[in-house]
Amino acid sequence: MEQKVEEEAESLDPYFTFGIIADIQYADIEDGQNYTKTKMRYYRNSLQLLQSAIKEWKKEVCCPSFVIQLGDIIDGFNSQHKTSTISLKKVLAEIGKIKVPFHHVWGNHEFYNFNRLFLTNSELNTTYLEDKTMQASTRGGVSSPGHVDPQQFYAYHFSPFSKFRFILIDAYDVSILGRDLHCTKYKESLQLLRKKNPNENLNSPTGLAERQFVQFNGGFSWEQLNWLQRVLTFSDENKEKVVAVGHLPVHPDATDPVCLAWNYKDALTILQSHKCVVCYLAGHDHDGGYCLDSYGIHHVTLEGIIETPPDMNAFATVYVYDDRMVLHGRGSVSSRIMHYRKDSTV
Numbered sequence: 012m013e014q015k016v017e018e019e020a021e022s023l024d025p026y027f028t029f030g031i032i033a034d035i036q037y038a039d040i041e042d043g044q045n046y047t048k049t050k051m052r053y054y055r056n057s058l059q060l061l062q063s064a065i066k067e068w069k070k071e072v073c074c075p076s077f078v079i080q081l082g083d084i085i086d087g088f089n090s091q092h093k094t095s096t097i098s099l100k101k102v103l104a105e106i107g108k109i110k111v112p113f114h115h116v117w118g119n120h121e122f123y124n125f126n127r128l129f130l131t132n133s134e135l136n137t138t139y140l141e142d143k144t145m146q147a148s149t150r151g152g153v154s155s156p157g158h159v160d161p162q163q164f165y166a167y168h169f170s171p172f173s174k175f176r177f178i179l180i181d182a183y184d185v186s187i188l189g190r191d192l193h194c195t196k197y198k199e200s201l202q203l204l205r206k207k208n209p210n211e212n213l214n215s216p217t218g219l220a221e222r223q224f225v226q227f228n229g230g231f232s233w234e235q236l237n238w239l240q241r242v243l244t245f246s247d248e249n250k251e252k253v254v255a256v257g258h259l260p261v262h263p264d265a266t267d268p269v270c271l272a273w274n275y276k277d278a279l280t281i282l283q284s285h286k287c288v289v290c291y292l293a294g295h296d297h298d299g300g301y302c303l304d305s306y307g308i309h310h311v312t313l314e315g316i317i318e319t320p321p322d323m324n325a326f327a328t329v330y331v332y333d334d335r336m337v338l339h340g341r342g343s344v345s346s347r348i349m350h351y352r353k354d355s356t357v
């Protein structure tokens with residue numbers, strides 16, 4: 012597969028390419044282990060792995076048009092060490108060395124370090140990269156689903172190339188992370204989490220029938236799901252190809268179920284009801300995962316930088332063609348050929 016992907020990438024002209032990278036979780040601290048003590052976490056080295064990904068992207072014949080950072084850009088330990096701002100600055104300085112737009116998804120570690128107000132006003136809010144042309148226009152007789160008020164939730168879509176659309180969505184809109192203890196969304200999220208998880212430690216999945224109901228996960232609100240439905244309807248009617256992106260996986264065959272979004276089934280039902288959807292990209296589960304669901308949607312959970320040994324790497328470039336996307340993985344990331352569904356052509 013690896014050689015075939017490389018040959019394809021070199022021999023054909025893609026419409027465009029884009030980079031993906033997940034769970035950098037940088038912190039200027041000694042290496043440690045994950046909670047279950049099965050994997051090492053290389054907190055300092057994650058910055059070097061980001062640097063080497065950026066170097067590789069810059070060297071590519073067809074430089075990526077943009078990169079998607081799939082969330083958890085710095086580790087929650089920064090909060091305890093009071094280094095959140097400095098660590099974020101360091102990572103963003105590395106990102107600034109490649110002159111292509113970076114789209115940022117928010118993960119649980121963003122909320123361990125910062126509250127939503129901070130994030131909304133920070134460089135991690137990349138809604139300024141959203142598709143502005145579409146907001147004012149109507150195409151093919153279908154009204155644009157338009158712009159989301161950033162006070163409402165974090166989500167946007169953009170079209171880097173005619174007939175292709177990317178949708179970024181915050182999988183923690185229903186969550187107790189990063190929210191003021193007095194706000195309604197916090198109270199409702201806590202109520203739901205307590206109902207589903209009777210453990211004293213809400214991060215513990217012990218004994219749960221639905222293992223995703225832990226504090227380090229979250230879910231999609233109905234407002235987000237309605238918006239997603241509208242964007243996908245627009246894309247269907249305009250015969251677009253869609254890549255949907257969130258920090259939390261939404262298919263149980265593409266991840267350890269403890270890493271799924273709380274209401275992953277709701278999101279999955281919506282994605283599966285629109286023929287425009289090609290793939291859903293996520294991070295969070297550092298071991299990575301993949302499945303092709305029964306509707307032909309490719310679910311990619313990208314291997315995390317933080318648990319990648321210093322002599323390896325973990326990022327990918329995706330080459331977009333008229334009938335498929337070719338994900339060229341590096342290091343621990345497996346390469347994949349993601350064909351479009353037969354009933355959907357560009």
Ligand SMILES: Nc1ncnc2c1ncn2[C@@H]1O[C@H](COP(=O)(O)OP(=O)(O)O)[C@@H](O)[C@H]1O
Nearest residue numbers: 045046047083087119120212214215216227295
């Ligand atoms: N099985 C578990 N039981 C109890 N707490 C856990 C469990 N797994 C993770 N945690 C806690 O949840 C939080 C998030 O876990 P972490 O592994 O840092 O998340 P991530 O995989 O996003 O890096 C940490 O405080 C961690 O100690």
